[in-house]
Amino acid sequence: MALHLRSSSSKSAFVNILRHNLCFGFGSPSHATRHLRRNLPHDAPIRVSQNPISRLCNTMAEKLSSIGGHEDASNQVMDFPGGKVTFTPEPQFISESNKERVPCYRVLDDNGQQITNSQFVQISEELAVKIYSDMVTLQIMDNIFYEAQRQGRLSFYATAIGEEAINIASAAALTPEDVIFPQYREPGVLLWRGFTLQEFANQCFGNKSDYGKGRQMPVHYGSNKLNYFTVSATIATQLPNAVGAAYSLKMDKKDACTVTYFGDGGSSEGDFHGALNFAAVMEAPVLFICRNNGWAISTPTSDQFRSDGVVVKGRAYGIRSIRVDGNDALAMYSAVHSAREMAIREQRPILIEALTYRVGHHSTSDDSTRYRSAEEIEWWNKARNPLSRFRNWIESKGWWSDEAESDLRSRIKKEMLEALRVSEKTEKPNLENMFSDVYDVPPSNLREQELLVRQTIKSHPQDYPSDVPL
């Protein structure tokens, strides 16, 4: 079966095709000649496919091209809007999938040993230790917040357990000027940039120090100071927003890109399609990072799509894409580093599919043992843990130790518990924050409604929470 390949007349095109399309099998090399011999009447001029692969693989075709020299080359292409295409006298269906899946870029093996001949961007000890420390911090923060919710101290929480490498290593490969459009499982990017445990806790408790002013559920963080747009629970809506913002960076000629995160589930949304198409057409410097963690709440990827994951969808929009081991901090760092450079230098979007596993439940409202085995979860948590892999690597470099580990863990745990204690005691934002920021200035209907609510509170104070100051 002939495969559709990017047509190009340049010599380097073939090499590019090899590099970018490792998964593409080639059709039978003599396919071109076989069908020619079979289907054409004897006196018909011989036509040779312009397909560069078959030309290079098929010396017979090269010989044939010298026969029938009076054949006009322009007869061998069709000229519809959109560019020239070669014709084929046989109906050729592009296969629904390639013979092999797109391979996954990784640098460290399951035990954290550097794979021989792996290529990656070198990182300093300082950077490596910060990456690891922040992964640990994220893990501890998640566990403590999760427990706090179970104890009734928090209304809701969603962890990023298992995805620490995606969170931290991707953030480490960016600059503070790169603008982030998160989904909701990327607090590690904020953490990397300097959001404190106290600031996380304030948002989760919706207290008066919450930058969001108590308006949203926990984990809906945002920070304009750290270039991290506020989380909204709607899936994939941030994707086209990220493209528009990238266009702004492009027009302002900034040395920066936007980076937007989403899950395997998010790639099914219409906004994914719209965003990728726009990004390609507008030539916007945006990184689309998909955390393919295998689950959209209880929906496994086999119920989500029938493509080879998300990476293959990039090509459909004309977007350069890569699949990477999301649990390999070094590979994540390298992939994002390279992608960012390409996005800005070439002013183009890049799609990164980071394969990983959602070790935690979807959120505190979910018990994932109802749809997957506890053994599966445990296996990923232990054997394929991104933290232990990276820890092995930094220890092998002499940059980490058991002592450093226990020091870090006890310090972070103490800090987290203190942050929880403080944010729990901090009062909520006062009532006027319910009515402000709907518009830049409250219109008359809101001013009126605030007055009415305040009157009602006076009449029925017992209906209202006492921790919201009036």
Place this chain on the structure above:
Amino acid sequence: MAALLGRFGRKLVSPGSSHGARRVSTTVCESETVKSLNLYSAINQALRIALETDPRSYVFGEDVGFGGVFRCTTGLAERFGKNRVFNTPLCEQGIVGFGIGLAAMGNRAIVEIQFADYIYPAFDQIVNEAAKFRYRSGNQFNCGGLTIRAPYGAVGHGGHYHSQSPEAFFCHVPGIKVVIPRSPQEAKGLLLSCIRDPNPVVFFEPKWLYRQAVEEVPEHDYMIPLSEAEVIREGNDITLVGWGAQLTIMEQACLDAEKEGISCELIDLKTLLPWDKETVEASVKKTGRLLISHEAPVTGGFGAEISATILERCFLKLEAPVSRVCGLDTPFPLVFEPFYMPTKNKILDAIKSTVNY
């Protein structure tokens, strides 16, 4: 003096400028130069001024590059370049989502949706993102620079998908503004206000008036304030409230009613969200009667909101129930459009039965 061709062959006069209709408020300085323009040219002027006065403003949407299917963006790409005035792929959720992102970075994103009938794929982006962008972020972020323009309303032959008036859906969304101009001069000033307003705005343009309405439009940069309704015709017996192209029809009804001794006060709401309750309330307290007319279907239409609010505020002053003369509760029909529409005579009959209640 503006001249409009009636929808069904009768000559109509643009609201607020014919004899017998006095403007209560003037927005134009007499000494400025004016030019006779239709609606799409007035909008084109507003867009040109917006692009000129703010180098970080952008105009985009389907077919915007060559001038747009209604010519509102004629000449803009040539003048300001394809980086600032450009076609987008055919994807309303992408267009508006992209616009939100652009606005969130401090730019003015002036988005065109080709017909209001096609705005629904963008409804999620408008309701869940644009409208809540400032509030949910604690005012750390906003997309106030976003303006969404869309042609709306009956055109005589548009059927289900080229005639809709979806304003009611958007009036139910705290965080955005909804504005509808009645004429070329109003459109230019209101559109510039929308573009410069620090909140996301949906601006519905009455497509019927794109070519049909011609008016003297000042050439300079001027803005008409949002959330201020205008009494475009004074009267004592009944208050009529409307917006957009429907005001032309309502004004004809007012003229006919006057011949029968009924003095009508006509109000152009202009901004539907947040709407100017005070002006309507003051008028109804004077006249004691209210009639609302819109093309959109009557059930759940914006007339219901006006009616309920005025009832709350003016109950004891009302001499008759609030009357709504609106489109019917059907998809906008083709052959049956004349039966569907809130015509001048339907309005006149309602004026009379309200006055004679």
